[in-house]
Amino acid sequence: MGERLGVGIGWRSEIDLTVERLPGVDFVEVVAENLHHDHLPESLRILRERGLPVLPHAVSLSLGGADPVDPARVEHLAAVAQLLDAPLASDHICFVRAGGLDSGHLMPVPRTRDALDVLTANVRTTQAGLGVPLALENIAALLEWPDAELTEAQFLTELVERTDCLLLIDVANMWANARNLGQDPVDLLDGLPLERVAYVHVAGGVEIDGVYHDTHAHPVPREVLDLLAELCARTEPPGVLLERDDRYPADAVLADELAAIRAVVRA
């Protein structure tokens, strides 16, 4: 479903020239909060002129938070999507603010009926103001809420059914959760409405004291590519994107990681 995207990489200002010259980049993604609503960095303008899709990816809507969505944040994402002429925009299934505090990172929501009701309402509000389809990403969680009323697959499936949202499947997050929380990532894949996948995230991480951290600052583990292969055996994702946010390696290393992703997608 959706537009063919191919293989891509997360655009970051620190690697803007790298992204411009890397071979085999069919599309990029940019953190929406890092952009102005009315003008683009030169590098993104160049990529747009080449015809590359540039997809805005938000991190601050806190769609799974108890508070109603902040209209200004939705307006910003909508403005950026329009500026980029993007076919879709995305954020995460998570919350980042509660009780007057800001976690500074993506926190998991409890898999309860209450949380699903609130998330659904927030997603619908966002969709109404966005102007392009909204894709929602599964996050990596280091902790699990007690008293879950739904499995992860049930939760995501109901969310899709209720809101008609797209899915941005992060196989690295899925694999991290499998490692850290004792879940089976292949079971989860089998329970998801994969026909709703807009694109896929792949990233690296590192194990510290027996806990896997999805850092986006280390090489992509073989097991994450294996999980991507499992997904590709079940559906043909419109796009697969590498996320690298820190400790940037040589261009050739990123090129190799993109080539490894392409090899999995083509297999």
Place this chain on the structure above:
Amino acid sequence: MSDTARDRLADKQAELLRALLAGGPAPAGFDQRALDVEATALLAKRRRVVAQIAPEAAGDLGDRFVPLFDEYARAHPRRDGSRAREDAAAFGEWLVARGETAAPRRRWWRFGR
């Protein structure tokens, strides 16, 4: 959706963030080790962001950066609506107020990226 669903969720989420960010008690039913790992990860992310915005601060403080930042961060959890740049600036002011660094002629935290 009922407002009570939002209210119940708000209470749970606020309790979790207080525990992770502001030294609040552990919410019932969570694995203590997982809470510790998450709290440590959130603190490390916040520290990394400030170090990226104000590399001079991390450089000037050397080995003292991590313990000082962590002490500051635990006493000043980030408020809803605050920005990372404001966090870096507040850390800079805190260092000066504590006498950890002399007030610089040029305030590095005003010149971050």
